[in-house]
Amino acid sequence: MLLMDYLNEVQGKRAHDPYFDSAAASPGRTVWVPGALIVGAGPSGLATAACLKARGVPSLIVERADCIASLWQHKTYDRLRLHLPKQCCQLPLMPFPTDFPTYPTKQQFLGYLESYRTRFALEPVFNSAVETAEFDRRCEVWRVKTVVATTTARPQEVEYVCQWLVVATGENAEAVVPELDGIEAFRGPVVHTSSYRSGEGFAGKKVLVVGCGNSGMEVCLDLCNYKARTSLVVRDSVVHVLPQQMLGTSTFGLSMWLTKWFSIRAVDRFLLLMSRLMLGDTARLGLTRPKLGPLELKGLTGKTPVLDVGTLAKIRSGHIKVRRGIKRITHQAVEFVDGRVENFDAIVLATGYKSNVPTWLKEREMFSEKDGLPRRAFPNGWKGENGLFAVGFTKRGLLGAAIDARRIAEEIELRWKADQTKVK
Structure with missing residues (x-):
């Protein structure tokens, strides 16, 4: 089954199931994501979503924590400042405020990220931990299964289906x-x-x-x-x-x-x-x-x-x-x-962090099972096969993430426009 056949099937389900294509779908439902699904609401994920939005491509961010930039919010010490000057750490399309110091504090950086989120109207789906992400070769789509934290005793599941998957969980996912x-x-x-x-x-x-x-x-x-x-x-x-x-x-x-x-x-x-x-x-x-x-x-x-x-x-x-x-x-x-x-x-x-991608991404060509990083080094590690992309794995901090976010948005825009032309 090709993507167009799958979309026709989706249209039939939409007629009977109003939750099928809603990002706010009830737990246990399947959600079709037009555009890209981004896993991770850190700076890399936010940057990619903003770049896509600027090019007219929709996206949805899913995040296992209850906030954006959870590493910065919950797992960093109070005296932390950016180790690199702000011009090397700003996200695409929005520079740091001019009155910020050369090396912004943790709280200043978090304020900047919140302003970035507001400016581009980014609304991640929080408390949604990805359990598996696998490419369905029959339908030529990605199936991403998440577990949603709820107030009830039993976790609920939501499966997202998308054509493009952006891995933005970063190099520092697990201690x-x-x-x-x-x-x-x-x-x-x-x-x-x-x-x-x-x-x-x-x-x-x-x-x-x-x-x-x-x-x-x-x-x-x-x-x-x-x-x-x-x-x-x-x-x-x-x-x-x-x-x-x-x-x-x-x-x-x-x-x-x-x-x-x-x-x-x-x-x-x-x-x-x-x-x-x-x-x-x-x-x-x-x-x-x-x-x-x-x-x-x-x-x-x-x-x-x-x-x-x-x-x-x-x-x-x-x-x-x-x-x-x-x-x-x-x-x-x-x-x-x-x-x-x-x-x-x-x-x-002070022993650092590691990627957790191999624990949930059922793909072995782009990411190494050993360290969870792209097998190809920067600047070639951002693009995989079947609509799979990676941002925030450059070992070059936010500067590398910004470069990859722009590349990914440009690539997906081309594919998005081609698909829109086919549908018309």
Whole structure:
């Protein structure tokens, strides 16, 4: 059965079932979605819906949480700011307000997203968790089954049927919790950064932060500012730390500009030279740099360099201790791989997030089962087969998501107009 045959069948069902093509369909119903179905109401999903709307293509967003940008609203610490300048993080068709600082706060960014949603009249269907999404080759449509959270004891189901499916659940859908020997015996609190809000409740306590990415470094600084006695575990002992700004501008913006004129390796040499001049030799602080430069490493592995916002100064002054990897944990102590043993009151896991796409998308060509990311690297990972698209998986933050949102909207618009012509 081809799509046109399926649509004719849908028309017959519409005549008898007023809920069939309604986005507000009663649980247990099947919903036909004209245009695109977008899974995820984070910045990537909102950007794609806005770009489609600007091109006259309808879409529907389904979101498992009860709000837009749930990662930002529910799983980020209070002191968080955008690590990149606002011009690198704004969504398509609507810049940040001119009075926003270069690095907007968490609350400013959330306010911007809410204004974005209002401006483009985007109305996601909340509390709708996707269980499976599978391409129906007989009908040439995607069937997306969701479980709707309700006030009743029993969850309800809604199946969405669409021609184009946009995966916008992102690289940070699920918290990564490492297996650490003995951690279940630890008597103090063990929290992932997704549950950490501020260091206020840790004042005067000895806290171990596991993970030295941007979140780990910033959480350490936050704890230190609240007078916690903080230690940082650098598990693989190698990390690139760069100043957030160089030569009066953002390091990220400067490096992107330089790559237009010079090779990545040449730009990496410049970044490392400037970092050495501005930050000193980080290896003396226990932060050995990888052999590959920061941009080359980012391109090959997706590992983002740390942009220092003051943590290095606290490490240098001794307020934050750097520790090697963990060997084992007991009820109140941690033994490190170098033999050192220390007591701690709490452990914060700054161990990142991962994609959850393989748990619900029944497709194995576009996304890797190993890490849940597109098999093809940026800029080629946004488009799959049979009307499947991905946004927010570029390892380049909101800038990459904005680029892919525009591409996806342009591609779907062409197909949408072609289909409209056929129907006429």
